[in-house]
Amino acid sequence: AEVYTDTWVTDLQQRADGTWDVITDRDHTIHAEHVVNAGGLWAREVGRMAGLELPVLAMEHHYLMTEPMPEVIAYNETRGRELPHMIDFAGEIYARQEGQSILLGTYEQDNRPWAPKETPWDFVFQLLPHDLDRIAPELEKAFEHFPLVGKAGIQKFVNGPFTFSPDGNPLIGPIKGMRGMWMANAVMAGLSQGGGVGLSLANWMVHGDPGADIWGMDVARYGDYATLAYTNAKVRENYSRRFRITFPNEELTAARPLHTTPIYDRLLAHNAVMGAGFGLEHPLWFQKPGLEPKEDVTFYRSNAFDTVGEESRTVRERVGLSEASNFAKYKVSGPGAATWLQGLFTNSLPKVGRTNLTAMLNPQGRIEGEFSVSRIGEDEFFLFGSQAAEVHHPRWFLAHLPADSSIEFEVLALSMVGLTVAGPHARDVLQQLTDTSLASNDFPFMAFRKVDLGMAPVWLSRMTYSGDLGYEIWVQPEYQRYLFDLIWEAGQQFGIGLFGFRALITMRLEKNFGT
Structure with a gap:
């Protein structure tokens, strides 16, 4: 070296x-x-x-160190060990033993990024000016919760930058x-x-x-x-919650909303409780009319529980409609595309007009991705996978493209958006909107074809992760709003209702469908 x-x-x-x-x-x-x-x-x-x-993003971070404390020395002598590290969830503070002293740091609510746009090259082994007024609320809590620290002499205050991701x-x-x-x-x-x-x-x-x-x-x-x-907003939010207790299904609000689909206002009008993944807003569940669209987080059953159950029953017993855009979507085409994909996937590729599910492994046998693979030509495919992996998947695919290949790998992102219609009456609703026969013999399970729904050309997939009779509808974004209204109106006679991601996950688990 x-x-x-x-x-x-x-x-x-x-x-x-x-x-x-x-x-x-x-x-x-x-x-x-x-x-x-x-x-x-x-x-x-x-x-x-x-x-x-x-x-x-780098954040300013304060900590103090007390003078040597007799209580610390006595603890060490009687117990034969140092004090344990301490975290105070109510105060966003931490403390630990440092020599014979206590080091106490704050994650203050009134936090400050340092060098938010560009870090100076000449900043070397330096500290930042103290800003004790800004951290005073946290220090007051610290001295209240740790009275002996509050009575001890302060040896020094330190303020320095360190880096955070969102x-x-x-x-x-x-x-x-x-x-x-x-x-x-x-x-x-x-x-x-x-x-x-x-x-x-x-x-x-x-x-x-x-x-x-x-x-x-x-x-x-x-x-x-x-x-x-975005990074500035999320880092500051994360910093202020460094020691906060995080609850199941808790959604944080900084840097939102960012990406939305054309039906975003329609979903809000139906009192959707929104979540965000990979920058995109999507409906988690739909609050009852007149109530605030907000989930009260808890380690027990939240206020979403009964409503998610109702949404699930709507799908199981009648028909449900939901946003489906929060999938990663890719298009692979060009000479040799089928041979290349077959070498990456564990399952055989589907025939034209069909969909298969498959995993993608690395040489160590670990899963790099799981996809729905829809074949629309001999060397032309749509791939649908986890939205959270919309950079991870392309990184793997692009790293394994053959040299001098004419294969095209395209990340579709929000240039393709979707809707899901699922439940016993899903076929009845959509059949009103198309001349293409959706009968089981004509449009069987896992079929994937281009059809017209009303005036909109769509890619229609005969599958749904709820495990019911259902369809995924993939379209250019300019058609999604029109289709939402069209399907909602056509479904009224069948008792159509909206369902969110929570209900979808619930039904997926009931059907023992893998992620």
């Missing part, structure tokens, strides 16, 4: 063969197969050298479509996370797999929607 100290990297340039030239200020260029961006406070700036905008977890792994570019950033907890991050990244670079499920740290969990403003 060669180590270059006191050497400033000024640029990163990728060659045609995918390798990198690391340009330095010493009139020296390092040619590298792999580049790891472990820039810390300067992660964004290093990323920008390669044309990347990373969702990382959800507070690290950003590690390879970058989609950028061979040899790796991330190891937003490691806000330092040494406590560093070993695991390093091990995972080393495994990934050497063996092609991190060695464990580290999705919560994968840089691919964020897409282009995670802009500077």
Whole structure:
């Protein structure tokens, strides 16, 4: 290994063969197969050298250290060990022993990003000015909850920056479509996370797999929607909730709404309680008219429970309509597409006009993705998968495209949106809107064809994850609003109702359908 100290990297340039030239200020260029961006406070700036905008933000963070405390010394002498680490959920504060003192830090509500747009290159081993008025509410709670700390002398206050991703977890792994570019950033907890991050990244670079499920740290969990403003809002929200108790099904509100579909206002008019995934708003459940569309989070049954049950029964007994746009959607086409996909998937490809379900494995046998594969030509396919993996999946596909291939891999995102109609009367509702026979013999389970519904050309799939008779309808966004109104009107005689993602998951589990 060669180590270059006191050497400033000024640029990163990728060659045609995918390798990198690391340009330095010493009139020296390092040619590298792999580049790891472990820039810390300067992660964004290093990323920008390669044309990347990373969702990382530095936050000011205060802590204090007391004078040596007799109570700490006595505890150590009588117990033979240090005080345990302490977290106060009510105050967003933490405390631990440091020598014979107590170190106490705050995650204040009135928090401040540091260098929100660009980190100065000359900031080295420096601290920031104290802002004690801003953290005073948290300190008051701390001294109330830990009275001995409040009575102790204060040895010093420290205010320094450290980096966060929007959800507070690290950003590690390879970058989609950028061979040899790796991330190891937003490691806000330092040494406590560093070993695991390093091990995972080393495994990934050497063996092609991190060695464990580290999705919560994968840089691919964020897409282009995670802009500077989005990152700022989500990091500040996360910082202020650092030690907050998180409840099941809790939805956070910062940086929302961002992406919406054409029926967003229709869903809100029906009192939808919205969730967000990968930047997109989608309906979780529909509150009763006249009540606030809000879920009261709890570790027990929330106020959504009965309503989700009613939505499920509507689908099981009559017919339900729902948004279906929160899937990742891809199109694969071109000579050799079928052969290429067959080499990636575990299941056989479907025939033209049909859909199959399949997993995609890596060489270690671990699952890289699960898809509905709909074949619309000999070498033309739609793939539907988890929306959360809308960067992860393309990263894998693009990394395994054959050299000099004419195969086209396209991320459709919101250029294709969807609706789901499910329940015993689903066929009755849609048959009113099309001249295409939807009878079981003519349009069987797992069929996938282009038909007209009213005046809208759609891709119609005879499947639904609720496990009922049902259809997924895939369209260009300009038709979704029209189709929503058309189907809603046609379904009135059959008692149609709206259902959300919670009901869909409930019904999927009842039918023992995998994710």
